[in-house]
Amino acid sequence: SAVISQKPSRDICQRGTSLTIQCQVDSQVTMMFWYRQQPGQSLTLIATANQGSEATYESGFVIDKFPISRPNLTFSTLTVSNMSPEDSSIYLCSAGQGGTDTQYFGPGTRLTVL
Amino acid sequence: GNSVTQMEGPVTLSEEAFLTINCTYTATGYPSLFWYVQYPGEGLQLLLKATKADDKGSNKGFEATYRKETTSFHLEKGSVQVSDSAVYFCALRNQGGKLIFGQGTELSVKP
Numbered sequence: 001s002a003v004i005s006q007k008p009s010r011d012i013c014q015r016g017t018s019l020t021i022q023c024q025v026d027s028q029v030t031m032m033f034w035y036r037q038q039p040g041q042s043l044t045l046i047a048t049a050n051q052g053s054e055a056t057y058e059s060g061f062v063i064d065k066f067p068i069s070r071p072n073l074t075f076s077t078l079t080v081s082n083m084s085p086e087d088s089s090i091y092l093c094s095a096g097q098g099g100t101d102t103q104y105f106g107p108g109t110r111l112t113v114l
Numbered sequence: 115g116n117s118v119t120q121m122e123g124p125v126t127l128s129e130e131a132f133l134t135i136n137c138t139y140t141a142t143g144y145p146s147l148f149w150y151v152q153y154p155g156e157g158l159q160l161l162l163k164a165t166k167a168d169d170k171g172s173n174k175g176f177e178a179t180y181r182k183e184t185t186s187f188h189l190e191k192g193s194v195q196v197s198d199s200a201v202y203f204c205a206l207r208n209q210g211g212k213l214i215f216g217q218g219t220e221l222s223v224k225p
């Protein structure tokens with residue numbers, strides 16, 4: 001199994017600013033993902049974080065708004081840029097090994113944009 | 115496209131009651147199906163899974179059977195406890211390997 005931690009656990013930010021969320025996995029994993037969970041809604045995949053290359057974004061999400069880094073097999077960051085109140089959500093990091101079905105999730109970062 | 119639909123919450127039950135949370139899906143092919151649980155203040159944890167038709171996943175007294183004919187994966191538990199209070203998510207893994215989640219069902223168990 002993998003234990004995933006995220007920082008910060010929550011934040012309140014002003015409109016127009018940016019926030020970087022960190023995700024740390026306690027073991028090397030093949031796959032890392034970022035999800036968004038808007039209030040009262042399901043989880044939506046933002047992107048797959050690729051180690052050493054650009055992330056793969058899902059429809060409706062772009063690199064300029066959600067730049068992602070993954071410098072190694074255990075760490076990734078997601079930045080929410082130029083924030084607006086519509087970005088208020090829980091952002092979750094997830095990780096898994098290629099070829100297996102199991103995906104592990106971090107505790108999430110609760111973001112409120114004023 | 116692929117989608118997952120869960121029964122709406124919140125669901126409130128008394129301790130030792132029988133639990134069913136309905137989940138149906140739409141998908142091409144035969145996806146793997148999952149139930150995840152999110153306890154208050156924690157991340158999602160895999161509760162159980164099934165990878166092919168008629169498979170039954172089980173864990174911690176919870177069960178779900180992959181029903182291809184009804185495209186369903188309903189979660190059941192015979193006797194819930196207060197500690198089962200959480201949000202439960204049904205999900206499928208599509209052909210591209212991505213998890214697609216239902217909207218989640220909040221369960222509250224009262225003593």
